[in-house]
Amino acid sequence: MNAIAGVVQGQEATFPRAEYDGRVARTRAAMEKAGIDVMVVTGPENIYYLTGQQTPGYYTFQCLLLPVDGDPVFIIRQLEYFNFIANTYQSDARIYQDGQSPMKLLAEVIRERGYATRRIGVDKNGWFLSPAAYEALCSQLGTVHDAAGIVESQRAIKSPLEVEKIARAATYVDAGMRAGLASVRAGASENDMVAAMMGSAIAAGSEYVGMEPLVSSGPRSGVPHGTWRRRMMAAGDPAFLEMAACHDRYHAALMRSAWIGTPLPEAVDMMKVCQDALAASLDAIRPGVTCQEPHRVCQRIIDAAGYTDSFRKRLGYSIGISFAPDWGEGAILSLNEGETTELRPGMTFHLPPALRLYGRFTVGVSESIVVTETGCRVLGTIDRALHAVAA
Amino acid sequence: MNAIAGVVQGQEATFPRAEYDGRVARTRAAMEKAGIDVMVVTGPENIYYLTGQQTPGYYTFQCLLLPVDGDPVFIIRQLEYFNFIANTYQSDARIYQDGQSPMKLLAEVIRERGYATRRIGVDKNGWFLSPAAYEALCSQLGTVHDAAGIVESQRAIKSPLEVEKIARAATYVDAGMRAGLASVRAGASENDMVAAMMGSAIAAGSEYVGMEPLVSSGPRSGVPHGTWRRRMMAAGDPAFLEMAACHDRYHAALMRSAWIGTPLPEAVDMMKVCQDALAASLDAIRPGVTCQEPHRVCQRIIDAAGYTDSFRKRLGYSIGISFAPDWGEGAILSLNEGETTELRPGMTFHLPPALRLYGRFTVGVSESIVVTETGCRVLGTIDRALHAVAA
Incomplete structure (x- = not known):
């Protein structure tokens, strides 16, 4: 030395x-x-x-x-x-x-x-x-x-030491997302939500992440890739929460949805489609399957439910080392049509199916996972419900 | 529409x-x-x-x-x-x-x-x-x-509407820095410090910033451009805190130093040099003066105190609109030797003089300012002392 x-x-x-x-x-x-x-x-x-x-x-x-x-x-x-x-x-x-x-x-x-x-x-x-x-x-x-x-x-393929870092990051994401969901209420601002999410994830152990949380509420949530700008939440509002955290620069990410009061019937239906699409995609992940296969499984469920126009993106992307301005490794590997790389143990992905009515609301649910010898291991522990908050 | x-x-x-x-x-x-x-x-x-x-x-x-x-x-x-x-x-x-x-x-x-x-x-x-x-x-x-x-x-020259955004951002920085300084204590971690800084700045109104807070403690603070990695603080430790916040993507920034227990005499001396250099630089800022002039004023004070080797960087850089990975506009304008652009009303800068003993500690103090018709206006309100924390 x-x-x-x-x-x-x-x-x-x-x-x-x-x-x-x-x-x-x-x-x-x-x-x-x-x-x-x-x-x-x-x-x-x-x-x-x-x-x-x-x-x-x-x-x-x-x-x-x-x-x-x-x-x-x-x-x-x-x-x-x-x-x-x-x-x-x-x-x-x-x-x-x-x-x-x-x-x-x-x-x-x-x-x-x-x-x-x-x-x-x-x-x-x-x-x-x-x-x-x-x-x-x-x-x-x-x-x-x-x-x-x-x-x-x-x-693209993580060593056991790397998977350990991403799994640790996932525990910070869980802490941040729990605090974020708990902060959703009428009279709180989008900024209160993000302060809770980032504050909790960093207090739990996270370093700085490659991209900001994607957090919005009310009709603002119906604009993709928007994020918080001080809007006050009110009864009847949706809230959209997506964030990453990292340990030694290895990232995990998570997306969840909440609603203050009774969610719109369309939102309940769209969330169910996202939950089903995510569950079926996770079932389709195992070594030897190509990257496009889980995407197709997801797309089929979304198409069958009539939401083809609301889902024109890839199912997911590789995650691992990131520096701003991105938290993903989408340039390395995507779960998308045309991606014929075979899945292998040690690959790590974030799968965020989301559906939106533009200008009205977005709902979605995701997991960060690692491909194992027989399938995949989900790294987060937050339930996948549309989180209902009393109005 | x-x-x-x-x-x-x-x-x-x-x-x-x-x-x-x-x-x-x-x-x-x-x-x-x-x-x-x-x-x-x-x-x-x-x-x-x-x-x-x-x-x-x-x-x-x-x-x-x-x-x-x-x-x-x-x-x-x-x-x-x-x-x-x-x-x-x-x-x-x-x-x-x-x-x-x-x-x-x-x-x-x-x-x-x-x-x-x-x-x-x-x-x-x-x-x-x-x-x-x-x-x-x-x-x-x-x-x-x-x-x-x-x-x-x-x-490079901000309109009154832009200056207003940066001044608003400075109030978020003040909120974050106050919370950060209050979080410094033996038994707290670097992550606790950053959770307080970012959580408070975002709760006050900030959006996401172009670069992470630069926060470290103990001997870690003696490595430039390092940042928080879960270290626990103890009696006798220095803490180094630098952060930005933004409003509508317009940034302000601030740097402060703290010490748990009695600061080392060298640290007190170095901090005094930084405070004097900052104050003299601010006095030198007015329209018509070239960008290198305030830098020279700062450098002269640091050289006279015998710290030439500890300060091999520019005095400051333009601030305004930033997206990751930087919170400054240093590529637009710097307060540095050789920069002969004349200062004009509406220019905005962050001036962070810092001195370090490599591998031991860093101390520094800064302000974000706007050039006015007659001099400059300091946007932050936090006192410039080396913040002493009871051990």
Whole structure:
């Protein structure tokens, strides 16, 4: 162990060193298969997966330069260097100061190490590598190849240590969702609901999540992907609650619905369809089945009930490591039509079937799950009813 | 007003229509000056500034296609369309379904409208336009020009309506920071502190912020940009608290320090330097002074006290509209050496001088301010002492 100015190497690392060594070895094998000699890893999730490095400051440039052979090196802003020491077992880093060009430094390191003539890859689908930075890299080094999916394909199947983190996160989600449901009442605001949800999840143990809770009430809940904006709840209102929590940046998520007073008959009917669709989808999950199969099971139930127009989205998406602005790993794996990847033990998903009458209300119910040897294990413990609150 | 499937145009809009019309007109004038005929606006902050559109779902592609003449059009995922109607006064949108290519749709719209032969610009420094999307655009349309800074330069000076939002956000920050400081005690965890900070700020009125609170305790506080991870606080511990809150996506931020028991003499000394540097910097802010001047004032005080090595960063950064992963507008304007832009009334900044002994502790103190006709107005109301907590 090194200690740099009082910060001990790996003092905040999430996993033992061997976990990272295995990940790097498998990623290198995948790079060789894809014909990439050196990868410039820029996505904060992929960086965290391979090294343990995490910082809220990923709005400044950082990257892992990973060759198929030889030592990896990290490029990082000076302010973030101590974080890197604390979070990782890797001491080899090159530092730039504010005002210096990180792309120039990266190109220098690539040349110094003799990588300039080799096949260099970046994740072209990723965020946090701006077009300007990408063009600067290409102008210094010539063609840069697409390495999208190489790290992601490793991340899709979670190790037992990773599943443990997601299961822990699910207990924080349960705490937050219980507090959120308990806060729904006439005279409380959407903000009171979210303060209860986030406050409880964080007090239970959660870190910061990749995306805000999706929480709304009354007719506002009938607008997809809206979230809280201080509306006061009243008798007769629906409330829509969806949130994630995380442990060591591994996420679990959950969606539930509540109603103040007697729910509209359509809402009761739509909720029943969501509950049935979720239950049937969960029954369809087991190793060897393709990702689109549970989606089709869900879609069939929704179609049969006449709500085809209200459900034009995927059944679910992979969950795991996330940094803002998303809490899911939908770019890695979706439960959707056309997705023919086979389910395997250790894959983890959030399945949120929801139905809405636009501008009026949304109802929905979800679970976070892990695929097991024989089916799947549901990680949350909150009952799936439409939660009725006295008006 | 149009109503689309029960969602009324502009029902959730932040400002009156005239505010957006003025912004678009000024942006078009800046585009003409820069020789850009059509701008593909992809940054969520810039999109929000020009249209009012906001969604947590900006991890899927969205853009505003803004010509210097003629009607703008929005490109958006189907699920986000109703959000767009609710948040904006603009009904002209083109929708893609999950599984379809948004870049293909964008190129089609550009061709249909006859823009393909005109000078098209994108913000090449922005996030959320991946290298793959950028390359797809170039391969369909040829050269795409750099339009970085065109919208940002409009955003740097806030209108009275915008200042009002930031001042409101500052009251939420005050509520969160007061609760956070009150939660510091031996036997409480870092998570308890953050649950108090975020819970109180959200209950007071805040929406979701662009970046998590930066909160740590004990020796963890000596690692820059770390944040809470369940550590229990004990007698003798420092606590470092920095957070933002927002109203209608306009942010204010604040940093404070606390100590359980008698603070180390070095900490008291370092805090005094931070307080003096902040006060002197604030005194140096007035219209006509360049951005680097308050930074130099701060740096001189820190250098004179012998802490040059502990302060290698800018004094502050612009604040305003933010979406994750940052709560600041540092890419627009910084208070830093070499920044020669003149301060003007309506500019808003967060100034967080902090000093640290790496691996041991950090202390710091900050204010969010707006530049006025004669100086600056401090938006927060929390005293700047090193908050002493009984051990």
